[in-house]
Amino acid sequence: xxxxxxxxxxxxxxxxxxxxxxxxxxxxxxxxxxxxxxxxxxxxxxxxxxxxxxxxxxxxxxxxxxxxxxxxxxxxxxxxxxxxxxxxxxxxxxxxxxxxxxxxxxxxxxxxxxxxxxxxxxxxxx
Amino acid sequence: xxxxxxxxxxxxxxxxxxxxxxxxxxxxxxxxxxxxxxxxxxxxxxxxxxxxxxxxxxxxxxxxxxxxxxxxxxxxxxxxxxxxxxxxxxxxxxxxxxxxxxxxxxxxxxxxxxxxxxxxxxxxxxxxxxxxxxxxxxxxxxxxxxxxxxxxxxxxxxxxxxxxxxxxxxxxxxxxxxxxxxxxxxxxxxxxxxxxxxxxxxxxxxxxxxxxxxxxxxxxxxxxxxxxxxxxxxxxxxxxxxxxxxxxxxxxxxxxxxxxxxxxxxxxxxxxxxxxxxxxxxxxxxxxxxxxxxxxxxxxxxxxxxxxxxxxxxxxxxxxxxxxxxxxxxxxxxxxxxxxxxxxxxxxxxxxxxxxxxxxxxxxxxxxxxxxxxxxxxxxxxxxxxxxxxxxxxxxxx
Numbered sequence: 001x002x003x004x005x006x007x008x009x010x011x012x013x014x015x016x017x018x019x020x021x022x023x024x025x026x027x028x029x030x031x032x033x034x035x036x037x038x039x040x041x042x043x044x045x046x047x048x049x050x051x052x053x054x055x056x057x058x059x060x061x062x063x064x065x066x067x068x069x070x071x072x073x074x075x076x077x078x079x080x081x082x083x084x085x086x087x088x089x090x091x092x093x094x095x096x097x098x099x100x101x102x103x104x105x106x107x108x109x110x111x112x113x114x115x116x117x118x119x120x121x122x123x124x125x126x
Numbered sequence: 127x128x129x130x131x132x133x134x135x136x137x138x139x140x141x142x143x144x145x146x147x148x149x150x151x152x153x154x155x156x157x158x159x160x161x162x163x164x165x166x167x168x169x170x171x172x173x174x175x176x177x178x179x180x181x182x183x184x185x186x187x188x189x190x191x192x193x194x195x196x197x198x199x200x201x202x203x204x205x206x207x208x209x210x211x212x213x214x215x216x217x218x219x220x221x222x223x224x225x226x227x228x229x230x231x232x233x234x235x236x237x238x239x240x241x242x243x244x245x246x247x248x249x250x251x252x253x254x255x256x257x258x259x260x261x262x263x264x265x266x267x268x269x270x271x272x273x274x275x276x277x278x279x280x281x282x283x284x285x286x287x288x289x290x291x292x293x294x295x296x297x298x299x300x301x302x303x304x305x306x307x308x309x310x311x312x313x314x315x316x317x318x319x320x321x322x323x324x325x326x327x328x329x330x331x332x333x334x335x336x337x338x339x340x341x342x343x344x345x346x347x348x349x350x351x352x353x354x355x356x357x358x359x360x361x362x363x364x365x366x367x368x369x370x371x372x373x374x375x376x377x378x379x380x381x382x383x384x385x386x387x388x389x390x391x392x393x394x395x396x397x398x399x400x401x402x403x404x405x406x407x408x409x410x411x412x413x414x415x416x417x418x419x420x421x422x423x424x425x426x427x428x429x430x431x432x433x434x435x436x437x438x439x440x441x442x443x444x445x446x447x448x449x450x451x452x453x454x455x456x457x458x459x460x461x462x463x464x465x466x467x468x469x470x471x472x473x474x475x476x477x478x479x480x481x482x483x484x485x486x487x488x489x490x491x492x493x494x495x496x497x498x499x500x501x502x503x504x505x506x507x508x509x510x511x512x513x514x515x516x517x518x519x520x521x522x523x524x
Contacts (some may be wrong), residue, residue, distance in 0.1 A: 021208045034380070035195035037474040038449050038481070040503070056503065058451055060474050061380050081450070 004093075005069070005109055006118035012093055013069045019106055023069060024097040025057065025088065028122050034059040036088040041077040042099055048072065050108055055098050057088065070108040072101035165211035166361040168299045174376050181379055182274030184212040189378040195382035198476040199349055202517070205307035206377035209367050210346075214277025215271040215297040215355055218284070223268045226288035227261070232404060232423045234414035238263035243327040243342055245402055245412050248280060253425030253432075254400035254405065256283065256390065262329045262342060269329070269340075271302070271353070273394045301361035306351030307383075309373035311522065314341075314352060317367060321352070326521040334365035343522060346382065346516055348389025350522045387482060388475045390443060392512030397441060397484060399469040403523060405432035406486065408441045439467060440492040443514035444483040444500070448507055451481040452500040458487055459499040459506060466491050466498065477517045484514065 003015045010029035014022045030036065040056040048054045048068035055066035077099045081087060088096040103109065113121060145182075171178065176187030187209065189197060200206055218227060224235045233246025238275040242263050248256040257276035262269040272280045284294045305313065314321040320332030324343045330338040337360045343353030347350040356364045368374050375411040383393070392398045398407045403425070410433060417423070418433055446452055456469035483500070491498060494513045 034189065034193050035476075038451060040450065058474070060198075060384055060476065061188075063451070063453060085449075 003101075003109075005112035005114060006121075007067070007069045007112055008121065009067055009069075011066065011111070013109065013112065014093075015109070016100060019072075019103045020075060020100055021070065021072075021103055021109065022051055022097045022100050023054075025066065025092055026118070027092050027124075030089050030092045030096070033057065033064060034089075037084045039078075039081040039085050039088065041079075041081065042074045043073055044077060046074045048074065057098075064078065066098060068101065069112060070101060070103045071087065071105060072103040074099055075102045076100035165209055165214075166358040167209045167211065167303075167365055170362055170365055171209065171376075171417040176376070179379075182212050184274065186212060187376070187378040189380045190376050192375065194378070194380035194384060195476045196376045196377070198384050199501050200375050201307045201349060201377055201381060201385055202477050203308065204373040204375070205305055205313055205351075205371075206347075206381070207365065207374050208304040208377050208379075208382055209301075209302040209365070210304050210353070210382075211358075211361065212274035213302055214270075214272040214274065214280065215300050215302060216272065216277075216281060216284075217264075217295045217297065218268040218270065218288075219266070219293040219295060220291070221266075222477055223292040224263070226291040227284075228417075229269060229422060230284065230424065231259075231261070231288060232413045232416050232417050232426070232429060233261060235261060235263070235268070237414065237416075237517060240265040241329045243329060243344060247398070247409070247412070248283060249423055249425040249429070250400055250403065251424050252400070253403040253428030255398045255402055255404060256280070256392070256400060258394055258398060260342070260344060264329065269355075272430065274393065297355075299358050300355050301358045301364075303354045303356065303361070303365060303368070304345055304347075304351060305354065305368060305374070306345045306347040306349045306377075307373075308350060308520065310349070310351040313368065313371045316371065323524070324522075326340040326350075332363060337364050339364065346389075346391055346434070347385040348391070348517055348519045349385075350520055384473060384476060387471050387473060387484065388477055388515065388517035389519060390484065390516060392441070393471055394458065401430060402441070402486070402516045403432055405429055405438040406439055406441060436489055439486045439488050441470070441484060441486055442492050442494075443512040443516060444469065444472075444485060444498065445512040445516075446483070446500055446507055446509040449481060450502055450507060452483045452502055452507070452509070456483070456485070458485055458491075458499040458509075459501060460491065461497065461499070463499070463506065469500070475516055482516050483509075487511065 010026045038058040050071045054068040171187040175191045179188045231246040233244045247258040259272045262346040318334040339356045341354040453472040458467035467487035469483045469485035475482040
């Protein structure tokens with residue numbers, strides 16, 4: 001199993017290859033957001049700081065910012081979401097990934113919540 | 127992730143508001159749940175698994191487990207049941223009610239036969255809109271349905287201005303349900319013999335599933351359908367009887383908003399308010415020849431002037447060329463980048479599978495097909511002014 005971490009903004013980040021990470025939103029987040037109708041992805045080569053706005057996801061009713069969970073450079077974007085934004089709902093941690101980052105500092109990843117901590121965090125939201 | 131579109135608190139009268147299904151919003155509504163009002167169907171919504179949010183001072187279902195998209199499409203293909211009990215139901219009693227109410231609204235009420243309904247609006251002295259409403263001629267009285275967030279102000283307004291001419295009765299003891307969609311008529315025919323043959327924008331009384339009600343053939347979705355007034359004590363029985371029919375599913379406020387946006391219908395507090403006149407809002411159709419000529423309602427001077435000369439700006443439909451929704455507050459610009467207006471409602475239209483918006487533009491840009499720009503997150507996206515409704519109305523006119 002590739003290593004997976006989570007943020008309090010309900011994003012997941014997964015080790016893809018060394019210092020390259022894939023990023024998306026969690027099953028809980030897509031459930032809260034509802035039917036996704038549009039995703040705005042960052043351009044390849046864009047540099048983002050941890051916590052900086054990197055993408056936008058829109059459901060029927062709400063627009064939400066997606067933040068970079070770690071600092072780095074965008075190296076891939078999931079173009080499939082342009083034609084099929086509903087992948088974010090149907091497969092949020094798989095085919096519904098948003099973008100990939102080459103991280104500046106891998107330590108930032110280790111500081112994020114693991115699965116157990118994130119599950120406890122979601123449970124605490126009631 | 128941050129849910130950006132929280133309901134704007136400054137809105138005086140949000141009927142449907144910026145419905146946000148984000149966690150922040152849910153947490154907010156939970157913390158203030160004890161101060162929110164509940165409709166007679168509240169426990170039923172919770173039992174059906176609804177996600178509840180604050181709306182107009184009420185704890186209301188924004189969606190059920192099916193979700194906004196499925197609920198929207200179900201209403202367009204079958205029949206949806208909406209709880210709109212938060213809206214205000216008011217009766218004006220007495221022989222002078224018609225003449226009295228005509229001093230507050232530009233609608234032609236004198237022309238209404240018993241059982242007929244008009245859409246109109248309370249205007250202020252400056253020609254702005256205080257609220258929009260439905261008015262039914264019931265013979266010896268008028269029956270009004272007004273928006274939830276405005277209802278107490280509307281009642282106070284009527285009591286102050288025409289309370290000496292007509293008795294204003296607020297029906298706090300009644301619930302209001304809407305049954306909307308192409309299957310609504312066949313469902314009603316099964317449960318309510320007196321609904322058969324009823325035409326759009328008319329009123330009838332009768333039992334539905336044995337429960338005494340009155341109902342109008344009207345709605346807020348663009349579909350054929352009914353709004354049903356029922357004693358609060360029988361509201362759950364009525365809702366359960368309707369939900370027992372195979373075609374009927376419960377629909378939340380989220381789909382109500384996307385349905386009315388596709389139908390090109392105004393949401394008070396967003397598309398119309400005290401800063402917009404009925405003429406700017408493209409509601410001139412609701413003002414008859416007699417009332418245009420005679421005036422006699424608040425703000426008549428401005429409304430007559432705008433009818434004669436044309437308003438400076440108009441409410442129009444807008445179709446973005448791309449896939450990104452342009453939501454309320456989005457700036458509308460011309461080809462040179464100069465601001466020509468603002469989006470007042472916008473989102474995604476599930477039935478037309480595309481983003482849709484409505485908003486006000488300077489009148490020179492109001493013709494359908496006019497190319498405009500929408501400034502979304504700092505980027506200007508191409509769009510076109512489009513005729514409304516976006517989804518065709520399917521009313522039953524007999």
